[in-house]
Amino acid sequence: MIKAKKLISTILVGGILLSSLVGCSNAGSTSENAGNSNVIKIGGIAPLTGDVAVYGVAADNGVKLAIEEINANGGLLGKQIEYVVYDDKGDPTEAVNAFKKLTSNDKVEAIVGAVTSKPTLTVTPLAVKDGIPMITPTATALEVTSAGPNIFRACFIDPYQGEIMAKFAAEELKASKAAVIYNTADDYSVGVAEAFRDAAQNFGAQVVSFEGYNGDDKDFKAVLTNVKSQAPDVLFIPDYYTRVGLIAQQAKEVGITATLLGADGWDGVLGVNPEAVEGAYFCNHYSTDDTATEVQNFLKVYKEKYNEDPVSFAALGYDAMKILAAAIEKAGSTDKEAVVKALAETNVTSVTGTITFDENRNPVKDVSIIKIENGSNRLFTKMSL
Amino acid sequence: MTFLQQLINGIHVGSIYALIALGYTMVYGIIKLINFAHGDIIMMGAYITFVSLIMFNVPIWMAVIIAILICLISGILIERIAYKPLRNAPRISARITAIGVSLFIENLFFKIFGGNPRPFPVLIDPTPISLGSLQISMVTIVTIVVSILLMIALDLFVKKTKTGKAMRAVSEDHGAAQLMGINVNTTISITFAIGSMLAAVGGILYSTAYPQIDPFMGMMPGLKAFVAAVLGGIGIIPGAMLGGFIMGIAESFTKGYISSQLADAVVFGILILVLSLKPSGIFGKNVKEKV
Numbered sequence: 001m002i003k004a005k006k007l008i009s010t011i012l013v014g015g016i017l018l019s020s021l022v023g024c025s026n027a028g029s030t031s032e033n034a035g036n037s038n039v040i041k042i043g044g045i046a047p048l049t050g051d052v053a054v055y056g057v058a059a060d061n062g063v064k065l066a067i068e069e070i071n072a073n074g075g076l077l078g079k080q081i082e083y084v085v086y087d088d089k090g091d092p093t094e095a096v097n098a099f100k101k102l103t104s105n106d107k108v109e110a111i112v113g114a115v116t117s118k119p120t121l122t123v124t125p126l127a128v129k130d131g132i133p134m135i136t137p138t139a140t141a142l143e144v145t146s147a148g149p150n151i152f153r154a155c156f157i158d159p160y161q162g163e164i165m166a167k168f169a170a171e172e173l174k175a176s177k178a179a180v181i182y183n184t185a186d187d188y189s190v191g192v193a194e195a196f197r198d199a200a201q202n203f204g205a206q207v208v209s210f211e212g213y214n215g216d217d218k219d220f221k222a223v224l225t226n227v228k229s230q231a232p233d234v235l236f237i238p239d240y241y242t243r244v245g246l247i248a249q250q251a252k253e254v255g256i257t258a259t260l261l262g263a264d265g266w267d268g269v270l271g272v273n274p275e276a277v278e279g280a281y282f283c284n285h286y287s288t289d290d291t292a293t294e295v296q297n298f299l300k301v302y303k304e305k306y307n308e309d310p311v312s313f314a315a316l317g318y319d320a321m322k323i324l325a326a327a328i329e330k331a332g333s334t335d336k337e338a339v340v341k342a343l344a345e346t347n348v349t350s351v352t353g354t355i356t357f358d359e360n361r362n363p364v365k366d367v368s369i370i371k372i373e374n375g376s377n378r379l380f381t382k383m384s385l
Numbered sequence: 386m387t388f389l390q391q392l393i394n395g396i397h398v399g400s401i402y403a404l405i406a407l408g409y410t411m412v413y414g415i416i417k418l419i420n421f422a423h424g425d426i427i428m429m430g431a432y433i434t435f436v437s438l439i440m441f442n443v444p445i446w447m448a449v450i451i452a453i454l455i456c457l458i459s460g461i462l463i464e465r466i467a468y469k470p471l472r473n474a475p476r477i478s479a480r481i482t483a484i485g486v487s488l489f490i491e492n493l494f495f496k497i498f499g500g501n502p503r504p505f506p507v508l509i510d511p512t513p514i515s516l517g518s519l520q521i522s523m524v525t526i527v528t529i530v531v532s533i534l535l536m537i538a539l540d541l542f543v544k545k546t547k548t549g550k551a552m553r554a555v556s557e558d559h560g561a562a563q564l565m566g567i568n569v570n571t572t573i574s575i576t577f578a579i580g581s582m583l584a585a586v587g588g589i590l591y592s593t594a595y596p597q598i599d600p601f602m603g604m605m606p607g608l609k610a611f612v613a614a615v616l617g618g619i620g621i622i623p624g625a626m627l628g629g630f631i632m633g634i635a636e637s638f639t640k641g642y643i644s645s646q647l648a649d650a651v652v653f654g655i656l657i658l659v660l661s662l663k664p665s666g667i668f669g670k671n672v673k674e675k676v
Contacts, residue, residue, distance in 0.1 A: 184646060213645040216605070218595040221394040222640030222648075229387045242502050246597055254390065255513045255520030272504045273596065276511070 040076050040334055042067070042324070043102035044085030045095055045113030045123065052090040052116050055313045059115045059137045060085060061306055062317025069301070070325050077329065084108060088119045095119030099126055109334040110134065112320050115313070117141035124151050133327070133339045137320035138313055140188070145361040150340045152361045154320040154352070158188055161263040161283050162195025162238065164367045164383055168281065169234045169261060170203035172369075172381065177208045179232035179258065181223055181247070183239045185215030192238035192263050208232050220247050224254045232258045240265040245272035252276055267312060274375040285312040286352045287368040287379035298351045315351045322350045353382070386518050391641040392634065397525045397594065399633020400532035404587040405610035406617070406625035407539060408580030414556040414620035415576045417476065421483040422463055424607020425490040426581045430456050430588030431505065431598045432494060438506050445508055453585045460581025461574050469570070494600040505596040508589075528590045535583060536626055542579075543622060552576055556620070612656050618666030627667060631655065 044063055047056030067081045075081060084106045086098035095114050102108045103126075110133040114120040120139035127134045128148030135152040136144060142159070145151045169175040178200050182193035190212075197207050208230040211223050224247070227235060235258040237247055244266055251260065262269070262282035269277050288299060288309060298318060302310040310318075324339075326348045331338035348355050353365035364384065371380040405427060412420045430452045437448035467486050471479045509527055513520040543549035554562040555572045563569050591606055592598050613632045617624025632652055639651040659667060 211645070213640075214648070217645065217648075218597070218605075219394075219398055219636075219640075221397070222391055222637045223645055225387060225390045225394060226641055228390075242597060245504060246595055249507075249511055249596060252511045253513055253522035253524060254394075255515070273507075275507065 038079055039082040040079050040328065041082050041084060041106060041108040042321075043106060043108035043111045043113070044083060045088050045098045045102070045111065045119070046085060046115045047090035047119070048085070048087040050089035050091070055138065056087075056090070056115045058311050058313035059317035059320075061302070062137070062310065062314035062319075063112050063321045065298075065302055065305060065314075066318045066321035066325070068305075070321075076325055077332070077334075081325075088114055090116055090119060092119050092122035095123050096126065099123045103130055103132060108132075109336075110324055110328070110339060112137065112317070112324060114139065115317075117144065120144050121147075124148065127151060131336045131340070133324070133336060133343055135320045135324050135343070137316040142191070149344075149361070150336070152323070152343050152346075152357060154316045154323060154355070154363060155285060156365065156367060157362050158191040158263075159195035160362070160385070161367065162192040162197075163199040163385055164283055164369075165192075165236060165238075165261050165263065165281075166196045166199035166205065167203050167385065168283070168369055168381075168383055169236070170200065170205040172383075173234060173259060173281075175205050175233035175259070177230065177232045178205045178234045178236060179209035179211075179227045179230060180207060180236045180238075181209075181211045181213060181220070181227060182237075183215050183243065184212035186239070188265065189239050193236070196236050196238070205234075218246060220250050221254055224251050224256060227251075227258075228254055228256050234259045234261050236261040238263040238265065241267065241269035241272055244269050245276060248276035248280070249273055264312065270372065270375065270377065274372070277372050278375070280372050281369055281380060282372075283367045283369050283383075285368070286315045287370055287377065289377070289379050290368065290382075294349060294351050312352075319348075319350045319352050319355065323348050323355060387641070389519055391637050393519075393521060393525060394641075395634030395637030396630060397528055397633070398636065399630040400529050401587050401591050401594070401629075402606065402610045402613045402632050403626045403629025404532050404535060404583050404590070405606060406613040406629045407536070407622065408584045408587075409611050409614040410617070410619055410622060410625040411552075411576050411580050413614070414622075415552060415573055416468070416472065416479075418468060418479050419483065419611070420468075420577075420580070421480075421607075422486040422490060423580065423584055424603035424610070425487050425494075426456050426460060426584035426603070427588035427591060427606055428494065428598070428600060428603035429459060429490065430585030431592040431602065432498065432600075433585075434589050434592070435503065435505055435598055449586075449589060452589060453582050456581045456585035456588075457578045460577040460584075464574060464577040469573075491600050491603075498600065500600060502597045502599040505592040505598050507596060508593050524594055528594060531586065531590065535586065539579070539583070540622065548572070548575055609652070612653065616656055616659055616666055618669030621666070621668045621670075624666055624668035 046060045047053055067083050071080050086101055088095035088098050112135055115138050117139045120136050124147035131150055133150055137154045140155055140158050142157055145153055169178055180193050180196055183189035197210055200207050209227045213220055213223050237244055248260055260280035264284050266282035267284055323346055327339050327342035331342040344357055346357055355363045355365045358364050366382040366384050368382055369380045370377045408423050412418060433452040433455050434448045437443045437451050463486055467482050468479055471482055509523045511522055513522045551567045551572045554567055555569055559569055609632055613628035614625045617628030635652050635655055636648050639648045
């Protein structure tokens with residue numbers, strides 16, 4: 001315990017020192033032509049440094065790629081898009097600063113961001129007060145869009161994934177008995193698991209086992225032994241891929257033969273333990289082997305520009321910008337109310353599917369169900385509720 | 386059947402705790418030091434096996450031997466460099482040094498390998514063997530068999546060999562042992578070597594069962610093994626073994642029959658209960674302070 005405390009304080013002190021250094025160097029990319037009316041200014045908020053930088057950079061890359069494409073095709077309403085992005089470091093306070101800079105200094109017309117849920121939640125009340133059209137590519141927390149009528153998002157929410165997987169288990173896999181194990185310390189895991197449990201009943205599958213485990217555990221055999229005694233047809237494990245690798249391995253060891261199911265946190269599990277998850281299914285925002293032209297084009301251009309395969313955050317960043325651009329085009333101006341109204345009526349086909357919004361401004365779109373086959377991800381089917 | 390399966394799960398993880406607890410208890414027995422760095426030797430054993438397998442592509446048996454040897458040498462070095470100069474200092478100084486050594490090793494590995502968890506290669510096929518309706522994986526069998534063999538070997542070593550006798554003598558009384566012609570320094574080094582070797586094996590077995598390694602992975606099993614050693618009576622070898630098995634089985638039953646969140650609470654609750662009834666642990670002798 002003493003060790004842990006000491007360690008934490010060392011990390012904290014180090015972190016404070018580091019962040020004070022970083023703070024000076026990140027002034028953002030403000031432009032000189034603030035009064036230029038030949039451009040449409042779009043603001044971005046993303047964690048470009050810090051713990052969650054991997055996600056922020058990917059989403060930001062996606063947004064930039066979309067803007068480049070739009071500009072190359074003649075821009076929006078005959079004007080070029082200018083993109084101003086500030087780093088929120090995954091921190092709520094920084095996100096508020098970024099928002100204030102974007103709205104008062106840069107006078108942007110709309111905002112794409114933020115990327116993670118917490119910073120997004122702190123910015124939304126300000127955005128609602130201002131009325132500025134805002135779309136977050138990837139913040140999944142349920143409350144994000146309920147803040148006000150001008151907040152939208154491009155990703156599906158956590159409960160949606162649970163419902164889709166329940167439907168998939170019951171209708172495609174014909175499962176009659178389902179088991180769920182989830183991480184009690186993680187909101188994402190709990191949210192998806194509960195949605196699955198509640199939806200499974202409606203689709204005709206019985207949830208025979210619903211068990212929680214501790215987030216920092218490494219031994220899941222006791223829980224899995226209980227699951228096994230119920231002999232389920234499918235076992236749903238909504239957690240992040242590092243833990244999924246451990247759980248799947250131990251499920252095999254205790255002799256569970258049920259088909260394993262997962263959610264978007266599984267993206268990356270092949271790098272951890274491909275043998276243990278062979279034959280499993282999980283849902284994701286898009287699949288790289290989707291043959292739709294939008295997807296294949298996106299893959300090609302993204303790879304040319306950034307020299308790596310786009311993760312789903314990049315795809316969602318790209319789609320968020322495309323949705324926003326389509327709404328501005330449809331509104332015919334950058335008038336806030338007109339753009340918000342056009343956003344609500346969105347009907348865009350892009351990388352992550354054909355997107356419309358429900359009354360809570362959450363996207364209604366197909367979810368890609370991916371099957372792990374011979375050690376690689378294969379698009380199995382696309383589903384919606 | 387579920388009951389039996391849960392029991393086997395408990396014995397599996399308990400035997401790993403017991404192996405690690407032996408190292409704590411032996412070191413405490415001989416120099417009255419709680420070696421906080423012991424948990425990090427577990428991590429070291431896992432990482433060295435990982436590196437030899439992945440980067441140097443050596444066969445499994447060789448990787449295991451390399452890991453054991455390097456951990457053994459590290460154990461001796463840690464004692465010589467960090468603890469020996471403090472042998473006559475107040476105990477608190479040595480204890481703080483032990484925390485320092487632990488932080489040093491953790492951060493050294495953090496610096497070299499980064500903080501991301503890495504997948505540990507699959508050493509044993511996870512497909513279970515069926516005995517009636519009971520299913521036991523090869524990993525579990527190997528872990529339990531290896532642990533029990535090592536414990537028997539250790540017991541024989543301590544009871545039957547000359548070095549073992551010397552270890553017991555030094556733990557009774559340093560000064561008297563020295564007067565009888567026992568080389569105290571060598572005996573202490575051997576104790577650290579054996580403890581670290583068991584920790585290395587424990588680390589490899591632990592990572593085989595839970596195939597994911599990171600620089601801080603030794604903390605939790607180290608802490609639990611320490612509790613196991615205290616539970617059985619610190620300084621007493623059979624106590625550490627019993628403590629390890631009690632911990633593992635209690636953990637498994639709590640997770641299986643009550644709730645996962647309560648597992649640690651129950652395990653530490655047992656510790657509190659035992660210590661309040663018998664402060665020296667299950668096998669502990671009541672030692673009166675010498676005046």
